[in-house]
Amino acid sequence: MVREDFPKPPPTGDGVPFWAYAREHELRVQRCRDCGLHRFHPRPRCPRCRSEAADWVPCRGTGSVFSYTICYPPVLPAYASSVPYNVAVIELDEGPLMVSNVVDCPNEELEVGLPVEVCFVDVDEELTLPQFRPRR
Amino acid sequence: MLAGTPPAREATIVGIGQTAFEKSIDRSELALACDAVLAACDDCGLSVTDVDGVVRYDVEQTTEWDLIYALGVPHLNFFAGTPSGGGGVANTIVLAATAVESGLADHVVVYRARKRGRRSAFGSGPLEGGRPWAKVGTRPSGTQQYHHPFGLASPAQEMAIIARRHMHVYGTKAEHFGLQAVAQRRHAATNPAAIMRNPITLEDWSAARMIADPIRLVDCSLENDGAVALVVTTAERATDLRQPGVRVLAGAMGEHPIHTQLAVFLAETGAYSGRETGGRSIGHRLFGSAGVAPADVDVALIFDHFTMAVPLTLEQYGFCGEGEGGPFIESGATSWPDGRLPVNTHGGSNGEAFIHGVNHLPEAVRQLRGTAANQVPGCRLAFVNGSITDCSGAVLLAR
Numbered sequence: 001m002v003r004e005d006f007p008k009p010p011p012t013g014d015g016v017p018f019w020a021y022a023r024e025h026e027l028r029v030q031r032c033r034d035c036g037l038h039r040f041h042p043r044p045r046c047p048r049c050r051s052e053a054a055d056w057v058p059c060r061g062t063g064s065v066f067s068y069t070i071c072y073p074p075v076l077p078a079y080a081s082s083v084p085y086n087v088a089v090i091e092l093d094e095g096p097l098m099v100s101n102v103v104d105c106p107n108e109e110l111e112v113g114l115p116v117e118v119c120f121v122d123v124d125e126e127l128t129l130p131q132f133r134p135r136r
Numbered sequence: 137m138l139a140g141t142p143p144a145r146e147a148t149i150v151g152i153g154q155t156a157f158e159k160s161i162d163r164s165e166l167a168l169a170c171d172a173v174l175a176a177c178d179d180c181g182l183s184v185t186d187v188d189g190v191v192r193y194d195v196e197q198t199t200e201w202d203l204i205y206a207l208g209v210p211h212l213n214f215f216a217g218t219p220s221g222g223g224g225v226a227n228t229i230v231l232a233a234t235a236v237e238s239g240l241a242d243h244v245v246v247y248r249a250r251k252r253g254r255r256s257a258f259g260s261g262p263l264e265g266g267r268p269w270a271k272v273g274t275r276p277s278g279t280q281q282y283h284h285p286f287g288l289a290s291p292a293q294e295m296a297i298i299a300r301r302h303m304h305v306y307g308t309k310a311e312h313f314g315l316q317a318v319a320q321r322r323h324a325a326t327n328p329a330a331i332m333r334n335p336i337t338l339e340d341w342s343a344a345r346m347i348a349d350p351i352r353l354v355d356c357s358l359e360n361d362g363a364v365a366l367v368v369t370t371a372e373r374a375t376d377l378r379q380p381g382v383r384v385l386a387g388a389m390g391e392h393p394i395h396t397q398l399a400v401f402l403a404e405t406g407a408y409s410g411r412e413t414g415g416r417s418i419g420h421r422l423f424g425s426a427g428v429a430p431a432d433v434d435v436a437l438i439f440d441h442f443t444m445a446v447p448l449t450l451e452q453y454g455f456c457g458e459g460e461g462g463p464f465i466e467s468g469a470t471s472w473p474d475g476r477l478p479v480n481t482h483g484g485s486n487g488e489a490f491i492h493g494v495n496h497l498p499e500a501v502r503q504l505r506g507t508a509a510n511q512v513p514g515c516r517l518a519f520v521n522g523s524i525t526d527c528s529g530a531v532l533l534a535r
Contacts, residue, residue: 007284010277019281041282041399066402067304069296070349071287074270079287084346087288089297089402097399097406101286112304129285 002124006078009127014042017056022128025120027061029096030054040096059094061118062135066091070107086110090132104133137233137384137531139425144372147233148381149533151180151367152498157331157489160253161361165265168363169198169249170206176365181378182243187367189214189241191231193224193492195263198249214241220394222439223526225493230387230529232368242369248494249363256361267359279397291441292356294395296348298525299444301406303350305459308447310350312462314341316443316479317354317486319471324483327509331358332487355443357485364494366501382504382533385517386426389529390418401525408458415452415524423454426532428517430454433532435478435503435512436470437496437520440485446470449524450479472510481510496520504535 009019018040021028031038032046033053045052068088075083088102088110102110103119116132123129137147153175155161155168163171177184184207190200194217204212214235218224232244251258257266264271269289276284283289288297302308318338324330336344336354344352374381392414393401404413412420423429430453438449447461455477456464464470470479482488482499489495500518502508508515521530 005274007272007274007276007281007289009281009285010275013277013281015281041279041397066406067297067301069293069300069351070346071293072346072348074267074290074347075293076270076284076287076289078274082287084349085287087286087293087297089301089399097403099283099286099288099399112300123285127285131286 003078006123007076014044018042019127021056022120022130025128027059027118027130028056029059029094031057038094038096040098059092063090063092063116063132065102065110065112065114065116066097067112068102068110088132090116101131102133103131137230137387138237141237144370145237145239146371147236147368147384148371148374149229149366149384149501150369150374150377150379150381151176151182152501153177153179153365154329154495154498155363157329157360157362157491157495159331159360160255161251164258165249165251166198166202166206168361169203169247172249172363172365173203173207173245173247176245176367179379180367182367184208185210186243187245188212189232189235189244191216191218191228191244191246193217193221193228193248194219195221196248197263203247214244220523220526220528222441222493222523223392223528225439225496225522226387226520226531227389227522227529228494229368229384229497229531230389233384233387236368236370242373244368245365246368247363247365248492250492251361252359252490253361254359283396283398288398290348291395292351293348294398295442295444295525296351297398298395298402298406299350301402302448305408306462308459308462311338312447312465313350313355313443314338314352316446316465316470317341320440320443320480320484320487321354323472323481323510324487327483327488330483330488331360332483351442351444354486357441357490360489362489362491364491364498366497380505380535382501382535385532385534386422387529387531388418388421388425390414392524392526392528394527395525414528415449415521418528418530419453422530422532428532433477433517433519434515435481435500435518437500437518438479439493439496439521439523440480441523443486445524446479449521452524453519453521453530472512478512481508481512493522500533504533
């Protein structure tokens with residue numbers, strides 16, 4: 001049972017599609033319809049060509065660890081019983097970077113460059129987190 | 137600071153004031169702000185009723201109105217705020233200097249009051265004391281929604297990820313951050329105003345508990361209460377006042393990517409591709425406009441929310457080569473008194489206090505007046521910057 005104080009994304013705003021696709025176990029990011037740039041985090045315009053036209057396109061779900069940390073107290077209350085846990089920045093093969101966690105991997109085996117693939121963890125009936133596991 | 141300013145109007149820091157720095161002070165942020173502003177006016181011999189301009193951080197909870205109605209300041213001709221958190225340190229001086237050199241105001245006060253100690257929260261809002269990140273709640277908005285659900289919330293965790301990337305690209309070692317922590321704690325030990333008066337060794341550092349690997353407790357800024365204020369006026373006015381003036385030789389602002397959008401931050405900076413961004417861009421304009429080089433700087437007050445920021449700042453501003461920040465620290469260069477560029481001689485944010493970096497400014501002034509606890513002999517040129525992980529800026533101060 002997930003704690004009541006688990007942080008949840010807001011119900012409105014640019015990020016809504018990202019979280020809705022995650023709920024369907026799909027990793028999607030915005031891709032500019034004009035210049036083709038993939039972007040994350042979600043934004044109303046393309047930072048390269050300023051176009052507003054964008055599609056939410058599926059990602060391959062593969063990438064590698066760009067950087068990471070192992071978290072010890074103090075942490076968010078919802079994560080207090082999880083320490084030490086990792087947070088990693090994943091470089092998706094499409095280009096964007098994304099904050100997530102690496103699962104199925106002992107913290108001491110985490111390293112920059114580790115190839116990973118997406119997996120989806122249903123936190124509760126509302127929230128699904130796109131996380132990553134080592135690609136074998 | 138601004139090109140074409142007549143010498144008589146050149147921005148000059150004439151007063152510095154600060155409260156005691158302690159883990160917990162039983163006074164409000166407004167009371168602390170008043171204490172610091174009055175101390176700064178007293179330091180230079182101005183009456184607080186002479187103040188006609190105010191500069192603060194946007195996140196400062198003591199507003200212009202709070203301050204002037206508490207102190208009986210009759211009117212203001214200028215007020216401004218600077219965005220981000222610790223990015224604003226030097227920009228407060230850039231704004232104040234712009235005001236006095238342009239003639240918009242004559243006596244501008246810069247202040248920052250903060251209650252950040254563990255028992256110091258005075259409201260439920262993220263900026264009302266205590267740890268901002270721990271008070272965001274269960275519905276993080278904006279880009280925090282891409283951090284908090286994954287357990288990434290504290291600045292220490294964000295900086296750890298930035299530090300790890302630097303270690304990967306350049307071979308920087310966690311011990312390099314530790315050596316800076318040790319140097320600053322040694323500086324703090326001989327600074328009577330510092331909170332942490334007991335020096336530590338690298339062995340102590342390696343035994344300190346991990347907060348977010350590779351960042352250890354003693355690498356972190358302190359959680360404390362206190363306030364700092366400064367008075368900026370013109371060179372002409374400064375000649376009538378109690379203290380020798382410190383000139384604002386140069387100042388520059390710059391957009392540095394922000395740590396609360398970590399993925400974008402790393403996309404912009406984490407490849408260390410030599411892009412003209414952040415401190416590199418600010419530094420080129422700063423040193424260029426002053427006609428001096430990083431090697432001319434006698435003392436550097438570097439924003440150090442975490443000690444990992446020191447080597448990265450040294451690199452971005454050209455005090456050493458890209459990727460050489462760690463070895464630069466290891467060489468002893470940043471240690472007072474023997475280093476060639478003593479950094480954070482008051483003990484910095486892990487030794488003296490964390491007043492969101494603003495306590496670095498009075499230390500630069502003391503070094504240039506020749507009154508610092510850990511005085512750099514013959515100090516003539518000081519560098520002070522804001523955070524390299526926020527909208528930022530830097531100033532060069534000179535005597």
